[in-house]
Amino acid sequence: MVRPEYPTRRALGRRAGLRGAFATIAPMFSPFAPEPPYTHGQAERTAVLLCNLGTPDAPTAPAVRRYLAQFLSDRRVVEIPKLLWLPLLHGLILRTRPARSAAQYASIWSAAGSPLALWTARQAGLLRDDLDAAGHRVLVRHAMRYGNPSIASQLDALKAEGATRILILPLYPQYSATTTASVFDAVYRWAARIRRLPELRFVNRYHDHPDYIAALAHSVQTHWQQHGRPEQLVLSFHGLPERSRQLGDPYHCEVRKTARLLAERLGLGQERYRVSFQSRFGNARWLQPYTRPTVEALGQAGLRRVDLVCPGFTSDCRETLEEIDIEVRAAFLQAGGKEFHYIRCLNDSPQWITALACVARQHLAGWPTQPAAAAALAEARNHALAGGAPAGSRATGP
Ligand SMILES: C=CC1=C(C)c2cc3[nH]c(cc4nc(cc5[nH]c(cc1n2)c(C)c5CCC(=O)O)C(CCC(=O)O)=C4C)c(C)c3C=C
Ligand SMILES: [Fe+2]
Numbered sequence: 335m336v337r338p339e340y341p342t343r344r345a346l347g348r349r350a351g352l353r354g355a356f357a358t359i360a361p362m363f364s365p366f367a368p369e370p371p372y373t374h375g376q377a378e379r380t381a382v383l384l385c386n387l388g389t390p391d392a393p394t395a396p397a398v399r400r401y402l403a404q405f406l407s408d409r410r411v412v413e414i415p416k417l418l419w420l421p422l423l424h425g426l427i428l429r430t431r432p433a434r435s436a437a438q439y440a441s442i443w444s445a446a447g448s449p450l451a452l453w454t455a456r457q458a459g460l461l462r463d464d465l466d467a468a469g470h471r472v473l474v475r476h477a478m479r480y481g482n483p484s485i486a487s488q489l490d491a492l493k494a495e496g497a498t499r500i501l502i503l504p505l506y507p508q509y510s511a512t513t514t515a516s517v518f519d520a521v522y523r524w525a526a527r528i529r530r531l532p533e534l535r536f537v538n539r540y541h542d543h544p545d546y547i548a549a550l551a552h553s554v555q556t557h558w559q560q561h562g563r564p565e566q567l568v569l570s571f572h573g574l575p576e577r578s579r580q581l582g583d584p585y586h587c588e589v590r591k592t593a594r595l596l597a598e599r600l601g602l603g604q605e606r607y608r609v610s611f612q613s614r615f616g617n618a619r620w621l622q623p624y625t626r627p628t629v630e631a632l633g634q635a636g637l638r639r640v641d642l643v644c645p646g647f648t649s650d651c652r653e654t655l656e657e658i659d660i661e662v663r664a665a666f667l668q669a670g671g672k673e674f675h676y677i678r679c680l681n682d683s684p685q686w687i688t689a690l691a692c693v694a695r696q697h698l699a700g701w702p703t704q705p706a707a708a709a710a711l712a713e714a715r716n717h718a719l720a721g722g723a724p725a726g727s728r729a730t731g732p
């Protein structure tokens with residue numbers, strides 16, 4: 335006869351202890367971030383995350399080295415195979431460039447920090463106010479693709495604030511794999527470790543949005559009303575390796591369209607403006623013509639006054655305040671030019687905030703942005719789930 339084996343009290347205790355211990359350590363082995371327990375009837379909240387490129391934490395060589403190490407290790411930015419690129423990056427570039435870059439950052443750093451960081455944070459606050467004034471209760475935060483605050487940390491914060499729907503809005507009007515897609519990579523990486531994902535939407539581009547073009551035109555026209563007009567207006571955009579265009583990056587095409595629409599809006603004939611590309615990095619061939627030689631040639635050709643605007647940069651930063659307003663200005667004057675006017679980026683202009691809000695609202699369409707609307711939606715859902723039972727009766731049930 336086989337006697338059934340009943341576990342002894344001590345064995346049961348041991349097993350419960352093991353189960354308890356397992357329950358304690360299991361989350362440590364989960365690939366997902368811990369979540370608070372799920373409860374029914376949680377409010378739906380909509381959020382917008384403004385994403386910009388990023389900037390060093392300080393204008394010092396170590397801070398710039400940290401920032402550049404992250405930036406230039408991104409395969410979206412430098413497409414050279416890692417085996418060839420990393421020795422060059424760590425053996426040469428990160429040993430020489432940070433000190434030079436830090437001095438350039440120092441020349442444009444304000445008491446409150448990096449211009450790019452300040453403008454981006456301000457845009458987030460103003461966007462929230464604008465949406466709020468229009469009756470849209472939306473959480474708005476900003477994040478940086480490289481440096482701080484990181485995209486992951488801001489998505490964590492939005493989730494902790496209860497965001498269940500998040501619109502990712504890069505501060506790049508023209509799409510490029512090197513910038514826009516890299517922001518999306520960071521969001522996907524964050525999402526891969528989240529159990530209860532918010533709904534996510536992404537804005538790829540708004541290079542031809544009428545409000546964006548109107549904001550640019552307003553900024554140029556205001557400058558001209560105060561200072562008169564130049565002989566030439568240069569529209570300078572951040573450059574990109576020519577190879578990216580050949581491999582299918584639409585950036586160049588979108589830049590040309592922004593430029594055409596802006597010139598049309600300003601009533602400029604083709605002979606009164608030109609497009610150029612700045613901030614070339616390394617020795618490869620980038621999109622042409624390059625900004626500095628373009629402006630030098632205008633000075634050498636005897637032009638008295640050139641105005642320059644950077645329509646692709648939505649915030650002033652090192653690339654505009656130092657490279658353009660200091661270096662390119664000096665190059666023009668040295669080449670014989672007399673007056674160089676740098677027209678500032680959109681920064682916190684009301685027209686730009688209106689444009690951002692319009693882009694955001696178009697992409698938020700269908701998502702509740704008011705607490706009352708969100709609550710009504712949740713109630714309607716509960717009602718449908720309960721098969722018509724009074725709304726709220728399932729609010730806390732399974
Ligand atoms: C290595 C190649 C680079 C590509 C490709 C690139 C594309 C690209 N960048 C911007 C916008 C900005 N870039 C900024 C700084 C910056 N960019 C590169 C290199 C590439 N950019 C470097 C190495 C740096 C750091 C500055 C330096 O050390 O020289 C900035 C300014 C940041 C700041 O803190 O002020 C912006 C903005 C776009 C839009 C773009 C592609 C379309
Ligand atoms: Fe750049």
Ligand SMILES: [Fe+2]
Nearest residue numbers: 586587588590
């Ligand atoms: Fe095109």
